[in-house]
Amino acid sequence: MIIVLKPDAPPEAAKELLARIEEKGLTPLHMPGSERVVLGALGDERVLAELRLESNPHVESVKPILAPYKLVSRELRPEDSVVRIGKVGVGGESFAVIAGPDAIEDAESLRETAEAVKAAGASVLRGGAFRPRMSPYAFEGLGEEGLDILVQTGAALGMPVLTEALSEAQLDRIVAAEDAVQIGARNMSNFPLLKAAAASGAAIVLKRGLSATVEELLLAAEYLLHEGNDRVILVERGVRTFETNAPAMLDLTAVPFIKRRSHLPVLVDPSNGTGRRELVAPMTLAAAACGADGVLIDVHPDPAAARAGGAQALDHEGFRRLMRQLEPVAQAVGRSLA
Ligand code: PEP
Ligand code: MN
Numbered sequence: 001m002i003i004v005l006k007p008d009a010p011p012e013a014a015k016e017l018l019a020r021i022e023e024k025g026l027t028p029l030h031m032p033g034s035e036r037v038v039l040g041a042l043g044d045e046r047v048l049a050e051l052r053l054e055s056n057p058h059v060e061s062v063k064p065i066l067a068p069y070k071l072v073s074r075e076l077r078p079e080d081s082v083v084r085i086g087k088v089g090v091g092g093e094s095f096a097v098i099a100g101p102d103a104i105e106d107a108e109s110l111r112e113t114a115e116a117v118k119a120a121g122a123s124v125l126r127g128g129a130f131r132p133r134m135s136p137y138a139f140e141g142l143g144e145e146g147l148d149i150l151v152q153t154g155a156a157l158g159m160p161v162l163t164e165a166l167s168e169a170q171l172d173r174i175v176a177a178e179d180a181v182q183i184g185a186r187n188m189s190n191f192p193l194l195k196a197a198a199a200s201g202a203a204i205v206l207k208r209g210l211s212a213t214v215e216e217l218l219l220a221a222e223y224l225l226h227e228g229n230d231r232v233i234l235v236e237r238g239v240r241t242f243e244t245n246a247p248a249m250l251d252l253t254a255v256p257f258i259k260r261r262s263h264l265p266v267l268v269d270p271s272n273g274t275g276r277r278e279l280v281a282p283m284t285l286a287a288a289a290c291g292a293d294g295v296l297i298d299v300h301p302d303p304a305a306a307r308a309g310g311a312q313a314l315d316h317e318g319f320r321r322l323m324r325q326l327e328p329v330a331q332a333v334g335r336s337l338a
Contacts, residue, residue, distance in 0.1 A: 001048055002063050002075055003039040009058035014039060017058075020051055031077055036060070040076050067261065069218040071225035072232070077263040083231045085180040085203050086160025088123045090233050091265035094338030095330045096294030098162055098267070099319060100126040102309025103139060104146035110153050112301050116316040118157055120323040121337050125150070125159040126296060130170045131308065132186045139307040144173070151177045162205060162296075168196045175200040185210050185237055185272070188220050198227030205296075207235040207269070214254050218262060233265045234258060235296065238273030247275030250283055255290045266291075271298035271312040280314055281322045288329045297322075 005014060014030060014037050021028040021041045026048070029040030041048055045064060053062045067073050082091040090096045099122040104110050114125050129146030131139070142149070147163065154161035164182040165171035171193065174181050180203040187193050188209035197204050204224055208217045217234060224232050236255060238248025250273035258266050268287035270280045284295050298313040300306045306313055314322065323337070330337055 001041040001045045002061075002065055003041065003053055004060045004062075005037045005039065005058055006060045007036050009037060013056075013058035017051075017053075017056070021048070024048065024051065029071075029076070033079065038076070038078075040065075040070070042070055067218075068215065069222040069262075071230070072218050072221045072262045072264055074261055074263050079263060081230065081263045081265060083203050083233050083265055085124050085162060085205075085233075086178075088160055088338070090267070091293050093335060094294075095288055095292075095326075095335040096124065096267070097122040097297065097323070097326075097337060098124040098126050098294060099297045099299045101128075101300045101306070102271070102298045102313060103128045103131055103141050103307055104149055105142070105307055107149045107153065109301050110149055111156075113299050113316065114153050114157050114159060116301075117299055117319060118159055120316075120320045121327075122297075122319075122323075123159070123338060124162055125154050125157070126162045126182075126298075128308070129163050130166050131164070132166055132184055133308075141308075147173065147177065154178075165193070165197070168193060171196055171200060175202040179203060180205060183207065188212055188217065191223060194220060194223045195227050198224040198229040201229060201231070203231040203233065204229065205233045205235060205267070207237045207272075208239065208251075208254070210238075210240050210248070212239070214251075214257060217254075218258070221262075221264060233267060233293075234262070235267045235269050236273065236292075237269040237296075238275075246279060248273055250274050250279075252283070252286055252290050255287065255292045259291050265293040267294045267296055268292045269296040271296065271309070275312050277303065277312055277314060277318075280312065281318070281325065284322055285325060285329045288326060288335065289333060291333065 018028040026043035099117040131141035270283035300313040303313040
């Protein structure tokens with residue numbers, strides 16, 4: 001239930017209502033906005049009838065939250081959330097570009113790519129250390145060594161970093177070193193991992209599952225907020241369909257759809273989301289145009305020689321070219337590349 005207070009409602013009125021909501025066994029939420037205070041009550045809403053909220057002199061309106069997800073909903077929090085990855089704010093007016101190799105291969109090539117993407121305007125460095133692979137014969141990443149290389153490279157260049165955790169042990173190791181973690185498409189519904197990620201307090205970049213609906217993505221995010229962590233960034237990364245043109249079909253409709261219903265920032269991953277290099281630049285521009293808060297892009301010094309993800313990676317020059325094309329598109333929709 002959402003309870004909007006009148007603009008002149010005194011703070012004591014909010015306090016008293018929150019206490020009464022709690023007495024009824026519901027979870028009370030206090031959301032002071034720039035214009036008025038909104039209260040929430042999560043749980044069995046029927047018991048709220050006894051509180052006669054409609055006739056309270058400080059209450060302007062009372063309405064149920066119709067969506068199955070509550071804490072992530074815009075009904076509950078009308079303003080856009082801005083989630084920090086290190087010093088970089090994702091959401092709001094800036095358009096975040098997170099770039100780097102699919103898999104970290106060695107310190108030298110990561111450094112080269114990090115310098116190139118930073119110079120071209122990327123603000124966060126991505127790179128896989130622990131990598132989910134569909135085949136046991138594929139490169140699973142450098143593991144701990146890769147994480148160390150990523151952390152050192154990010155620190156040397158003053159860039160926050162982003163990498164994926166496949167297990168709770170990896171999660172602990174990543175959040176001990178950095179303030180953000182990626183939960184990949186294959187783990188979107190790994191609820192123990194989601195709970196552990198929420199408990200870590202780190203910013204969580206949560207990818208849509210390969211066959212997950214948007215509602216399921218929002219409910220997975222709801223887990224994180226329900227566990228007390230609202231530092232959540234959603235990622236549209238393409239889904240499996242009947243189409244064989246590309247390994248995934250990037251669902252850009254998800255972006256404006258989610259932005260209307262949720263306050264959380266939404267990124268697009270046009271690399272994993274298409275699996276094809278030639279589609280990365282046009283889908284990045286489209287992502288900016290349709291209201292995404294940023295992109296995740298695979299970049300490699302020599303994609304043809306990459307140990308993973310080469311088919312979907314841009315080389316350094318391709319990334320620079322894309323960034324030049326992106327600037328006017330971002331500007332046209334009121335975003336700056338930060
Ligand atoms: C990745 O970002 O490298 C990755 C594995 O992504 P996804 O979970 O979307 O497949
Ligand atoms: Mn990848």
